Amino acid sequence: MKIAFVGKGGSGKTTLSSLFVRHLAATGAPVVAIDADINQHLGAALGLDDADAAALPALGEHLPLIKDHLRGTNPRIASTEQMIKTTPPGEGSRLLRVREDNPVYDACARPVELDGGAVRLMVTGPFTDADLGVACYHSKTGAVELCLNHLVDGRDEYVVVDMTAGSDSFASGMFTRFDITFLVAEPTRKGVSVYRQYKEYARDYGVTLKVVGNKVQGQDDLDFLRDQVGDDLLVTVGHSDWVRAMEKGRPPRFELLEEVNGRALRTLHTAADATYELRDWARYTRQMVHFHLKNAHSWGNERTGADLAAQVDPGFVLGEEVTAPA
Numbered sequence: 001m002k003i004a005f006v007g008k009g010g011s012g013k014t015t016l017s018s019l020f021v022r023h024l025a026a027t028g029a030p031v032v033a034i035d036a037d038i039n040q041h042l043g044a045a046l047g048l049d050d051a052d053a054a055a056l057p058a059l060g061e062h063l064p065l066i067k068d069h070l071r072g073t074n075p076r077i078a079s080t081e082q083m084i085k086t087t088p089p090g091e092g093s094r095l096l097r098v099r100e101d102n103p104v105y106d107a108c109a110r111p112v113e114l115d116g117g118a119v120r121l122m123v124t125g126p127f128t129d130a131d132l133g134v135a136c137y138h139s140k141t142g143a144v145e146l147c148l149n150h151l152v153d154g155r156d157e158y159v160v161v162d163m164t165a166g167s168d169s170f171a172s173g174m175f176t177r178f179d180i181t182f183l184v185a186e187p188t189r190k191g192v193s194v195y196r197q198y199k200e201y202a203r204d205y206g207v208t209l210k211v212v213g214n215k216v217q218g219q220d221d222l223d224f225l226r227d228q229v230g231d232d233l234l235v236t237v238g239h240s241d242w243v244r245a246m247e248k249g250r251p252p253r254f255e256l257l258e259e260v261n262g263r264a265l266r267t268l269h270t271a272a273d274a275t276y277e278l279r280d281w282a283r284y285t286r287q288m289v290h291f292h293l294k295n296a297h298s299w300g301n302e303r304t305g306a307d308l309a310a311q312v313d314p315g316f317v318l319g320e321e322v323t324a325p326a
Contacts, residue, residue: 058125090313173291
């Protein structure tokens with residue numbers, strides 16, 4: 001299952017995504033966690049110290065390797081230089097699977113040991129001084145989008161992505177790559193403003209969106225969120241001494257997380273699993289192609305000097321049954 005956590009900056013989405021990753025790991029499920037936020041905090045939230053978090057390999061720095069692997073023997077892609085972030089898979093493309101070992105994971109993923117198990121962690125890499133004035137951060141997340149386009153995941157397999165804050169997620173088609181999107185919202189006007197933007201932008205794309213109310217302190221906060229987001233409110237989370245200790249770098253064992261917050265995580269898990277039966281790989285592939293053609297027309301063709309519409313394999317539908325070259 002592919003799961004995104006979104007929300008405004010400071011809403012607590014990274015904290016909640018890290019708690020969900022820990023919860024999944026504690027169940028024994030295979031998990032790939034991806035930090036796609038401009039502020040790279042997921043590693044620290046999963047318990048890495050500053051040095052280990054800073055040493056994580058950046059996906060953006062391994063883009064040639066990623067492209068070369070995913071291209072495989074696809075005859076519609078003349079070269080890796082002509083692959084862009086939205087390039088869809090086709091016959092001959094290599095795909096990524098959650099449980100496998102492959103060159104992309106070898107180069108870009110690192111195992112993170114948690115007290116409930118281990119997960120693979122991948123990061124886009126931080127926005128650096130070298131990027132200022134010459135690059136857009138969305139080029140950093142392009143590697144994530146390319147990987148998601150080529151990812152085949154099954155039931156009880158999880159890819160959890162901590163997305164960039166606010167409505168920046170809509171700068172690409174990546175917002176359509178998920179089975180479910182959890183929008184973390186505080187019980188304030190600013191807290192729900194991103195929800196309204198997300199709901200409006202995602203309306204025509206079949207995005208399954210659920211709100212997680214965070215920092216909820218009483219009935220008034222709960223009533224406010226219910227009034228603002230209605231039935232999209234899935235669950236709320238309040239104060240956590242466990243999280244406070246984690247943020248100080250001294251997390252207790254995960255089994256000691258407050259029961260009320262443990263129930264909230266189980267609710268998220270149940271909601272994510274329920275979307276499996278709703279999967280529509282044909283629609284997923286059509287949306288992938290839609291955003292690829294938009295990007296090709298707006299900038300990709302000019303940048304690569306090629307007609308990138310030719311990369312679309314009209315007979316290809318991504319799905320769990322698809323096989324790819326070794």
